[in-house]
Amino acid sequence: xxNKKTATNVDTTKEAKxxxxxxxPWKELGLxxxxxxxxxxxxxxxxxxxxxxxxxxxWSEHCSYKSSKIYLRQFGEKVTPEMTKNLMVxxxxxxxxxxxxxxxxxxxxxxxxxxxxxxxxFQGAATGVGGIVRDILTMGARPIAVMDQLRFGAPExxxxxxxxxxxxxxxxxxxxxxxxxxxxxxxxFDKVYQGxxxxxxxxxxxxxxxxxxxxxxxxxGDLVILFGARTGADxxxxxxxxxxxxxxxxxxxxxxxxxxxxxxxxxxLIECCLELYKAQVVAGIQDLGGAGLSCATSELASNGNAGMxxxxxxxxxxxxxxxxxxxxxxxxxxxMMAIVPKKDKDAFVAIVExxxxxxxxxxxxxxxxxxxxxxxxxxIVNVPPRTVAHDGPVYERPVAEPKWIKALNKDTxxxxxxxxxxxxxxxxxxQIITSPNQASKNFITDQYDHYVGGNTALAMPxxxxxxxxxxxxxxxxxxxxxxxxxxxxxxPYAGAQLALAEAYRNVATSGAVPAxxxxxxxxxxxxxxxxxxxxxxxxAGLADACLELGIPVTGGNxxxxxxxxxxxxxxxxxxxxxxxxxxxxxRIPCGWQDAGHNIYLLGTTEEELDGSVWSExxxxxxxxxxxxxxLQEEKKLAEALNAASLQGxxxxxxxLSEGGLAQALVESVSRFQVGARIFIxxxxxxxxxxxxxxxxxxxxARVLVSVGREDDVKFIGLCEQRGIPVTRxxxxxxxxxxxxxxxxxxxxADLKSASEATLPELFA
Amino acid sequence: xxxGVVTFPGTLDDRDAQRAVRLAGATPVPLWxxxxxxxxxxxxxxxxxxxxxxxxxCGAIAAQAPVMQTIIEKANQGLPVLxxxxxFQVLVESHLLPGGLIRNENQHFICRDQIxxxxxxxxxxxxxxxxxxxxxxxxxxxxxxxIADAETLKRLEGENLITFxxxxxxxxxxxxxxxxxxxxxxxxxxxxxxxxxAVEAGFGPDMPEAMRSGVDGLKFFTSxxxxxxxx
Numbered sequence: 001x002x003n004k005k006t007a008t009n010v011d012t013t014k015e016a017k018x019x020x021x022x023x024x025p026w027k028e029l030g031l032x033x034x035x036x037x038x039x040x041x042x043x044x045x046x047x048x049x050x051x052x053x054x055x056x057x058x059w060s061e062h063c064s065y066k067s068s069k070i071y072l073r074q075f076g077e078k079v080t081p082e083m084t085k086n087l088m089v090x091x092x093x094x095x096x097x098x099x100x101x102x103x104x105x106x107x108x109x110x111x112x113x114x115x116x117x118x119x120x121x122f123q124g125a126a127t128g129v130g131g132i133v134r135d136i137l138t139m140g141a142r143p144i145a146v147m148d149q150l151r152f153g154a155p156e157x158x159x160x161x162x163x164x165x166x167x168x169x170x171x172x173x174x175x176x177x178x179x180x181x182x183x184x185x186x187x188x189f190d191k192v193y194q195g196x197x198x199x200x201x202x203x204x205x206x207x208x209x210x211x212x213x214x215x216x217x218x219x220x221g222d223l224v225i226l227f228g229a230r231t232g233a234d235x236x237x238x239x240x241x242x243x244x245x246x247x248x249x250x251x252x253x254x255x256x257x258x259x260x261x262x263x264x265x266x267x268x269l270i271e272c273c274l275e276l277y278k279a280q281v282v283a284g285i286q287d288l289g290g291a292g293l294s295c296a297t298s299e300l301a302s303n304g305n306a307g308m309x310x311x312x313x314x315x316x317x318x319x320x321x322x323x324x325x326x327x328x329x330x331x332x333x334x335x336m337m338a339i340v341p342k343k344d345k346d347a348f349v350a351i352v353e354x355x356x357x358x359x360x361x362x363x364x365x366x367x368x369x370x371x372x373x374x375x376x377x378x379x380i381v382n383v384p385p386r387t388v389a390h391d392g393p394v395y396e397r398p399v400a401e402p403k404w405i406k407a408l409n410k411d412t413x414x415x416x417x418x419x420x421x422x423x424x425x426x427x428x429x430x431q432i433i434t435s436p437n438q439a440s441k442n443f444i445t446d447q448y449d450h451y452v453g454g455n456t457a458l459a460m461p462x463x464x465x466x467x468x469x470x471x472x473x474x475x476x477x478x479x480x481x482x483x484x485x486x487x488x489x490x491x492p493y494a495g496a497q498l499a500l501a502e503a504y505r506n507v508a509t510s511g512a513v514p515a516x517x518x519x520x521x522x523x524x525x526x527x528x529x530x531x532x533x534x535x536x537x538x539x540a541g542l543a544d545a546c547l548e549l550g551i552p553v554t555g556g557n558x559x560x561x562x563x564x565x566x567x568x569x570x571x572x573x574x575x576x577x578x579x580x581x582x583x584x585x586x587r588i589p590c591g592w593q594d595a596g597h598n599i600y601l602l603g604t605t606e607e608e609l610d611g612s613v614w615s616e617x618x619x620x621x622x623x624x625x626x627x628x629x630x631l632q633e634e635k636k637l638a639e640a641l642n643a644a645s646l647q648g649x650x651x652x653x654x655x656l657s658e659g660g661l662a663q664a665l666v667e668s669v670s671r672f673q674v675g676a677r678i679f680i681x682x683x684x685x686x687x688x689x690x691x692x693x694x695x696x697x698x699x700x701a702r703v704l705v706s707v708g709r710e711d712d713v714k715f716i717g718l719c720e721q722r723g724i725p726v727t728r729x730x731x732x733x734x735x736x737x738x739x740x741x742x743x744x745x746x747x748x749a750d751l752k753s754a755s756e757a758t759l760p761e762l763f764a
Numbered sequence: 765x766x767x768g769v770v771t772f773p774g775t776l777d778d779r780d781a782q783r784a785v786r787l788a789g790a791t792p793v794p795l796w797x798x799x800x801x802x803x804x805x806x807x808x809x810x811x812x813x814x815x816x817x818x819x820x821x822c823g824a825i826a827a828q829a830p831v832m833q834t835i836i837e838k839a840n841q842g843l844p845v846l847x848x849x850x851x852f853q854v855l856v857e858s859h860l861l862p863g864g865l866i867r868n869e870n871q872h873f874i875c876r877d878q879i880x881x882x883x884x885x886x887x888x889x890x891x892x893x894x895x896x897x898x899x900x901x902x903x904x905x906x907x908x909x910x911i912a913d914a915e916t917l918k919r920l921e922g923e924n925l926i927t928f929x930x931x932x933x934x935x936x937x938x939x940x941x942x943x944x945x946x947x948x949x950x951x952x953x954x955x956x957x958x959x960x961x962a963v964e965a966g967f968g969p970d971m972p973e974a975m976r977s978g979v980d981g982l983k984f985f986t987s988x989x990x991x992x993x994x995x
Contacts, residue, residue, distance in 0.1 A: 172873045176906070177814045179776030264774050264817025356773065447873045449904045451961040454780040457976075468967070471783075585966055589975055672975065764870075 010324060011049040012378045020046050029056035035393055042387045050373065050380040053325040054294040054388055061560055063291050064392035067526035068558040071539040075553035078543040083552045086515065094135040094215060094287070096554020097207075098516045100580045102475050105212065107139040108204035110149065110481065110520040110576050112559035116235075117199035120258040121166025125199050126174035127261040130333050132203040133178060134287035137270055138336070140213035140277055141205030144453065145467050146175050148185040148201050149481050149520070149574045153194030155436045155762050160189070163197050164763050170261075171201070172447040177263035178270070181456045182448035183465025186481060186574075189436045193485075195564035200520045200557075200574050204479060206469045211277055215286040217339040218304030220367040222283055224297070227352055227359035228269050228335040231292075232318030235259040235331030265334040272355035273336060281348045284339035294328045294388070296337040298371055301385035304339075307370040310363040312380070324375045339365060399536050400529035408490060411623030413609040418692040425691060426744035428618050429662045430754065432696065435617045438659045439758035440670075457584040461667065463655055464510040468584045476584035480506030480577055483522075484658065485570030486611045487626035492534040493541035496573040497629040500545045501700055502657050503577040508638035509653040509703055511588045511645035512579030517546055519556035519575050524568020526560045534571040535560075542573060548631045551577070586645050590654040591671020592706045592732045597651050599676060599730040601661065602637060602719060603702035605683060607693045613659045614696035633701035636722050641703065643718055649711040656702040661729075662695040664704045669738045670752045678730035679741045686727065691743075706732055765790040765989055768805035770835075770851075772797040772826045776813035777848065777960055784960040785809070788985030797829040807844035807888070807988045808835055810851025812904075812958055822865060822907045823853030832858055844888035844988050845952045849905055852944070852954035861945045861954050862920070863912035868905065869937025877969035877978070878903035878957050879931040880943050884924055887950035888991040892983040898931055899980035900969050901962040903943075908956040910938035920945065928955050959984040 016022075026036040029052065039047050039055050047055060061067060076091055084090070088105055089097035095109035113128025129146055136143045148171050153160045175182050180203070217224065235258060276282050284304065286296045293315070301308045312324050322330065340348045345361075352359045366372075371388070373381035419425055432438055441460065450459040457476060458466035464480040482502040488495030500517065507514045519542065524531040546553055562569045581587065592599075609615055610624025644650050652671075654664050661680075669676055680694045689697065707715045719726045739745035767785045769792050771778045782792035793805050797815075802808065815826035826832065836858050839845045847855035855861045868874055879900050882893040893899065912920065917940060920926050928944035936956070944955025959981030962968040968978035 169872075176873055176904075177774070177776075177817070179813060262817070264814060264819070267776070267814070268773050446875055449873075449875050451875065451902045451904060451958065452776050452780070454783055454961060454964065454967055457966060593975060672970065 010375050010378055010380060012380055013048055013382045016048045017045050022046065024052055026052060030060055031056050035059060038393065043383065048380050050324050050328055051383055053329050054298065054381065057291040057294050057329055058298060058388045059392040063295065065558055066393045067395050067397050067560060068535065069394050070396055071536055074539065074543040078547040079552055083550055087552055087554060088212060091553065091555050094138045096516065096518065097139055097212060098554060098578065100469065100475065100477060102470060102473055103209055104206060104469055104475060105209055106204055106206050106469065106477055106578065107136055107141045108202065108479065108518055108576065108578050109135055109555050110200050110202035110518050110574060111557040112520050112522060113199050113201065114196065114522065114559050114562055116258040117167055118163065118195065118197050121163045122170040123258050123260050125167040125170030127259045127333055128199050128201045129171055129174045130261045130263065130266050131289045132201045133180065133266065134289065136203045136205035137273055138213065138215060138285055138287045139205065139207065140211040141207035142274055143180055143203050143205040143270065144455065145183045145465060146180045146201060146203050147183055147465060147479060147481060149483065150186065151188045151190065151193045151198035151572065153189065153197065154191040155189045157194055161763055167199055168444050168447060174261055174263045176449045178267050179452045181450045181452050181459065183450055183456060183459040183467065184480065187441050187444055190485060192569050196562040196569050198522050198562065198572060202481060202576055204477065213277065213282065213285050214303065215300055216284045216304035217300040217308060217365040218306050219283060219341065220306065220365050221342060222365040223340045223342060223345060223361050224308055224310060224363045224365065225338045225340050225348065225359055225361050226315060226335060227338065227357055229262065229265050229332055230316045230318040230358065231327055231330050232332045233322060233326065233330065234333065236326050236329050259331045259333050261333050268355050268357060269334055269336060272352055272357050275351050276348060279347055279351060281340060281344035282338045283341055286337050288335040288337060290331060292328065292330045298385040298388035300337065300339060301371050302389040305369060307366045307368045307385065308363060309366055310373045312373050312375050314360045314362050316358055316360050324380055397526050397532045398529040399533040401533050402530040408623050409625055413615050413621060413624055416615065416619045416621060418690050420691055422743045425695060429695065432613055432617050432659055433663060433666045433751065434754050434758050436758055436762065438613060438663055440755040441759065442756055443759035443764065457587045458510055458589065461671065462510065462590045463506040464512065466510055466512065466581065466584055466587050474583040474585055476581050478507050478510040478512035478579040478581060481574055482506065483572050483574040485572040486616065486622055488538065488571035488573065489622065490611050490624065490626050492537040492571045494626050494629050495571060496538040496541040497545040498626060498700065499573055499575040500542055501629060501631065501634050502655065503575050504549060504634055504638065505655045505703065507577045507579035508641045509588060509655050510579065511586045512581040513642055514551050514577050514579045514638060516578045517551050517553045517575060519553065519573055521556065521558045522562055522569065522572040522574065523560055524563035528568065531568050538571050538573045542575065545631055549635060588645055588650050588653045589671060591652055591668045592674040592676060593651050593672055595674060595732050595734040597706040597708050597732045598712055598728055599678065599704065599706050599732060601683065601702060601704055601727045601729050602724050603633065604699065604725050605687045605689055605694060605697055605702065606699045607689050608697045608699045609693060612696060612698045614692065627698050627700050630701040636724055637701055637703060640719055640722050640724055644715055647714065649707055649715045650705055651708060652706045654704045656704060657698060660696040660698050665738060666751050666755065668704060669748050670755065673736055673748050675733040675735045675737045675748055676730050677733050677739045677741065680729060681742065683727055683729060765992060766793050766805045767988065768793045768795040768802055768808045770795045770797065770808065770810050770831055772815035772829060774814045774817050775811055777811040777958065780960045781809045781811040784963040784981065784985050787963050788982055788989060790985065790989055795831055797831050800830045800834045802834055802838065806992050810845065810847040810854050811960065812849030812851060815850055815854065821857065823850060823857040826854045827857035836860060839952050842949060842951050844991065846889050846984060847954035848958055848960060849956055852956055855952065855954040860952050861947060862916050863910055865907050866909045866911055867907050868909055873906040874935050875904040876935060878935060880928040880957060881931050883929055884927045884946060887927060887946045887953050889953040889984050889987050890927060891991055892987040900971060900978050901957045901959050901981045902969055903935055903957040905936065905956050908936040908938065910942040912939060923948065927953055
């Protein structure tokens with residue numbers, strides 16, 4: 001490749017016209033022959049090497065959503081006017097924006113950084129946080145919190161420790177330095193993620209309605225300004241190579257590198273951007289992430305139905321040897337591109353200089369919808385921006401129901417041994433709550449700052465994270481994310497719905513009203529028809545369930561190619577639900593706060609152990625069909641929780657999910673070390689279930705609440721009115737123990753220390 | 765009553781410190797790292813964060829910032845200055861307080877609700893506490909291990925300059941369980957934990973009475989107001 005010193009040899013549009021026969025490395029850049037031919041037909045000539053670089057990276061799976069697009073459309077189609085009435089910006093922008101009232105809006109999104117995080121866990125995870133935060137910032141919002149959804153390989157595999165250490169340290173390093181509270185997330189271990197750990201990061205931001213910004217360049221004459229960090233050789237080709245190809249031991253080795261993050265630069269960039277927004281000197285803005293300048297220039301122009309003239313030699317470089325192609329593809333972090341009216345240039349410059357942020361004016365917006373990029377006097381790009389950014393290829397890939405799924409669904413837990421002996425059930429309970437997936441995640445979450453900002457109303461281990469948005473009115477938001485890959489493997493349609501249901505329920509237990517959905521769909525290779533079938537099922541399930549619950553999807557992300565060799569990960573659709581709460585003082589924690597309260601289990605418990613934690617930990621089994629999805633019950637439950645919270649009837653609320661009642665009980669006593677006496681005999685009788693199911697079943701639409709005695713009548717009435725089954729299963733107690741009658745009794749300190757010991761023993 | 769809160773590039777808890785000042789009843793005044801003018805404030809808070817990205821050494825570059833030159837001069841004349849976390853590191857790097865702060869013993873960033881014992885209640889920032897009082901405020905740092913040479917430690921102990929000590933758990937391996945210090949005059953106090961995160965019920969640490977109800981940090985700010993009113 002060329003560099004600046006020999007730039008006379010750069011491949012120009014003129015050269016491209018004159019040398020149509022020149023061989024180009026389209027295949028090595030990840031393009032298919034049909035795609036290369038399509039580029040030639042768009043341009044009426046062969047692309048220059050710079051154009052080829054742009055198309056290849058923008059048409060990669062990661063940037064173009066070419067395999068998923070036809071399925072993602074249904075998130076915009078399966079909606080009612082009621083669902084979208086508070087949606088200020090829907091899918092397709094950097095992040096969706098939801099009106100939460102009082103002139104406030106919030107924007108939130110979850111995104112994957114899976115492949116880089118396997119190669120270089122620390123920087124991969126760090127830049128994952130950095131990238132999603134810039135997406136939020138781009139909408140005109142101040143980022144107010146982050147969460148992370150992590151999936152690692154088997155805890156006992158020696159490589160898992162490398163990934164866990166790096167990922168956790170990377171998130172801690174980057175997030176803490178940005179001053180964003182980390183308010184929750186997920187950590188799951190399963191051997192299916194051994195070679196494909198999932199590192200998803202969510203960020204949420206708040207803005208006043210009038211501060212909304214969009215990534216578009218529409219006014220001819222406006223300046224195109226690149227600001228922030230300098231451009232270096234980070235992650236060149238990272239998007240197409242790292243995100244779109246399965247790891248293969250004998251694959252070609254390329255130059256990419258995982259991007260390197262500098263959270264200090266990003267923190268300064270955040271404050272600088274917020275000051276630019278306040279001064280109203282920015283007409284459009286886009287962050288630079290995957291595909292770097294190729295993406296920012298083409299998307300801004302395409303979104304604005306305009307064009308752009310750019311001088312690539314004006315890009316400030318960290319490394320002078322970069323070729324034009326590399327500059328276009330570089331994924332150097334902490335960069336933004338602003339569209340600035342000429343009259344505002346001086347004000348813009350004054351603000352970036354105050355923050356000591358470097359900038360360079362690359363060119364200007366033009367009326368003609370064409371993107372021209374020059375390298376000195378030579379034209380190296382001359383393309384319709386829409387063809388790069390939005391009109392990429394769309395595939396309807398073959399789908400096939402997996403041959404193995406019927407046999408898997410038949411292999412239920414029915415024949416697994418279910419003990420009725422108190423000793424054995426007590427032992428199983430301890431095995432479950434100390435298993436890596438169910439044990440306390442304090443070892444990880446204690447490395448994250450959840451205080452900064454002074455607005456955190458709830459954070460882990462509570463069911464949802466909650467942040468105050470308005471300090472005067474106490475208006476706030478709650479967010480929870482969930483996914484269960486085991487359920488997804490058994491039934492991807494139901495698996496996606498169950499992820500949504502759990503996140504929805506978690507938001508409801510916090511006292512907030514669920515309002516919007518984001519997702520990060522982690523799957524294997526779309527070129528495998530069985531994986532594509534899983535994807536089709538999961539997206540349909542999620543869209544149908546959102547419609548039934550009446551909350552819209554506002555945006556999301558797809559991560560394909562999470563597989564090693566022929567083995568794909570379990571379908572893992574991470575679903576995030578955002579809720580709104582008019583007064584965060586009303587928030588409900590997941591644990592019991594006072595002795596002498598009644599403990600109620602809301603919902604019905606069924607014999608549903610397929611895909612459960614119990615089947616995994618006790619029997620190392622995965623088979624059968626996941627718990628029934630009960631969306632109507634979930635809705636009623638959420639309404640009841642909201643009504644009870646408005647009347648101040650709930651001292652605590654904790655959703656039942658993985659690990660069932662047993663897990664919820666242990667977490668509820670551990671939260672504030674308030675003990676309880678529990679009786680499950682009535683539960684067993686009225687629901688006609690085994691004791692194993694009473695303790696460990698993962699039946700949906702269930703919540704454990706504690707209610708002060710004076711509020712009993714009101715609370716029960718409220719549930720009965722709505723037809724929600726209420727079973728009193730115990731009382732909170734001054735004794736610091738958890739007693740499950742006829743099973744066992746444990747000092748809380750023992751439960752807590754056992755649960756907190758697991759992860760440090762593995763990873764400290 | 766005006767209390768300045770300094771923002772360096774990379775400062776994170778400046779808005780939190782401003783809120784704490786406001787809740788205590790004074791007026792927060794933002795101060796900018798590149799401005800030597802303190803705008804006639806009556807006291808200064810150096811808040812937490814990662815000033816200048818913690819490059820070189822935590823607080824080392826901030827100690828050279830223009831605003832610090834004025835703060836150092838005024839602090840030596842008696843201006844009350846509170847350094848929190850990164851602000852404590854800046855005070856140490858500015859030689860307003862002795863010793864140094866190094867990586868936590870366990871090598872990880874730590875965020876936890878921490879109990880401290882108030883060992884000195886004669887300073888500008890601690891006069892509203894009882895001597896020996898146990899207070900709970902959040903701690904969150906990566907480099908909070910306090911170190912000093914034997915002679916300095918002896919002097920700190922002998923002259924009663926140790927203002928806060930960790931109780932129950934020494935989270936970061938600090939020598940003599942030191943969480944915070946004062947200067948001889950008592951106008952300069954620095955500590956690793958974050959009083960500005962324990963000033964508002966609902967957003968502070970969990971307390972035995974109720975979740976997230978801890979407001980022990982507020983007394984730092986009412987103390988300085990008290991000392992200024994009675995000066």
